Amino acid sequence: KKINGYLNTSSTKHFFFWFFESRGNPQKDPFLLWLNGGPGCSSMTGLFMELGPCLVDRQGKSVSFNRNSWNKHANILFLDQPISSGYSYGQSRVSDSGTAIEEVYEFLQLFFTQFNEYAPLDFHIAGESYAGHYIPPLATLITRENRKINDFSNLFHRKMTPHSVVLKLKSIAIGNGMVDPLTQYKSFSQMACKNSYAPVLTQTACRKMDEAYPHCAQLIKRCYAEKDSYYCEEATTKCNEAMLVPFMNTGKSVYDVRKECKGGPLCYEHMYAVEQYLRKPEVIRASHSQITTFKTCNSAVNHRFVVNGDWMKPYHASVPRLLDEGIRVLLYAGDADYICNWIGYKDWAKSIAWSQQNEFNRAFDIPWISKSTGRIAGEIRQTRNGRLTFLKMYKAGHMVPYDQPEHSLDMIHAWTQGILGHRL
Incomplete structure (x- = not known):
């Protein structure tokens, strides 16, 4: 039925x-x-x-x-x-x-x-x-x-x-x-360079991600504390630039490190x-x-949530x-x-x-x-x-x-x- x-x-x-x-x-x-x-x-x-x-x-x-x-x-x-x-x-x-x-x-x-x-x-x-x-x-x-x-x-x-x-x-x-995100974003460099399959980024790129994380963490902590859309959207933008964009630029799928990103975003x-x-x-x-x-x-739905810092x-x-x-x-x-x-x-x-x-x-x-x-x-x-x-x-x-x-x-x-x- x-x-x-x-x-x-x-x-x-x-x-x-x-x-x-x-x-x-x-x-x-x-x-x-x-x-x-x-x-x-x-x-x-x-x-x-x-x-x-x-x-x-x-x-x-x-x-x-x-x-x-x-x-x-x-x-x-x-x-x-x-x-x-x-x-x-x-x-x-x-x-x-x-x-x-x-x-x-x-x-x-x-x-x-x-x-x-x-x-x-x-x-x-x-x-x-x-x-x-x-x-x-x-x-x-x-x-x-x-x-x-x-x-x-x-x-x-x-x-x-x-x-x-x-x-x-x-x-x-x-x-x-x-x-x-505060806990999970710290793991991106390890997943990029030390996952179960094969490294996607260079050790230099992963070190840069590690160096960027403390500032990212500060932004996320402020979002957690204030729950203000401005602070949370800022954390989203800057942390994703540091942690997601380098991986995406390789052409690999952020949803599967084994595969190329095909079929659009x-x-x-x-x-x-x-x-x-x-x-x-x-x-x-x-x-x-x-x-x-x-x-x-x-x-459009996704955009509303992102700009609201959700x-x-x-x-x-x-x-x-x-x-x-x-x-x-x-x-x-x-x-x-x-x-x-x-x-x-x-x-x-x-x-x-x-x-x-x-x-x-x-x-x-x-x-x-x-x-x-x-x-x-x-x-x-x-x-x-x-x-x-x-x-x-x-x-x-x-x-x-x-x-x-x-x-x-x-x-x-x-x-x-x-x-x-x-x-x-």
Whole structure:
């Protein structure tokens, strides 16, 4: 069973979604919300290029069955957000992740009210890249609103929230996320010169990046402290000039150090095939879309977020509380990604100040074996109770499900079942 179309959170906000029931047991299998990043990139990219039931071919002409779809064991919802991403449309001109996730939450309330048979299911949020900005505050908003809804004894709280659906949030999963630039930007020189494959920059270029980092860190710290758009945009511009531009000038893909950047600035030729497919008149009719010029990524949305300084703002700050409140956190990363590389991502995981931080940092990195292939597919570190898990996926770039479909399906299925990795 699938459901697709629009839900309108207001007369000017029209959110497009595509929902697929689990191929297994939809009445009992978990419910997964998938968000792509950008900002401004459509989650239809995740659906038709990475982990959905049908994948678009490289010519953008047809789709084929995906046996490694994440809906093999889960109900999955792909949402185009913020407004003007993908097929979503309206007058909203969101320019920050905080406002964006408030609108996502309004959509979720509407979805689970209209399709209330899915509301009792365990709920998980997953996404990649810039979704590292969306997912932690969205999870925090959900837990806060759940408390208000559940507080029947406090009439004041009941009046404080118009929402009525409790979302049974169990975990979040972020792939190659941009979460904490202060920590992550320090790793760029190491990824450029000492990655698992081959150096991309010269040692001299990497030393220059190391020398530039202290000033970059000062700018990011000021952004974190002030949360002012001017300071945050300045940090974005100057840090990216120092850390990203030298790599981009080589012609290599910032999303995969093994490959040349082909197919425009997004460096994925396949994304343009998806774009062409979703512009076909028959596909537009079948999807009930009101948009005829689909874009995989909307540059206008991206620009609004960048000039507002959203790229550098500290949306990761709520993760320690989520962990201590019992929300499980999976951080997974392809080992060939540069822009959100595993080195800085893991450094951030180790820096998270929560009650089991020392245990996580003392834990060993051990081989992770894929159940479907029997091969060592990555490296995993986690707390004994699995509350925080970091998984480095071998031979994968920025989009792990795209490069490692079987292994990523194994990962997400084990994760939602609470059995990913080792247990002592």
